Amino acid sequence: MTTYQIMRKAIPDADDQLCEFIVWERTAYPLRKLTTRGLYKTARRWRRTKExxxxxxxxxxxxAILGDSLCERCKVIAWS
Ligand SMILES: [Zn+2]
Structure with a gap:
């Protein structure tokens, strides 16, 4: 099963662009190896949050804080 196929188990209508986004922006890849379970959980979390x-x-x-791209903790760190 390919990386994209794993993500499409969690997000059936995910296009290639969304799959790329999740791999590069929502996982620690390439610093950490992708696992089937980790990739599926990451994609599922992204879908559930969006829903x-x-x-x-x-x-x-x-x-993230509503209307913002950062959570409360990261916002405090970013502004200090
Ligand atoms: Zn954060």
Missing amino acids: KGLRLCELCDRI
């Missing part, structure tokens, strides 16, 4: 009308922080995996 709730929320988004994930650009710097970590927490929920």
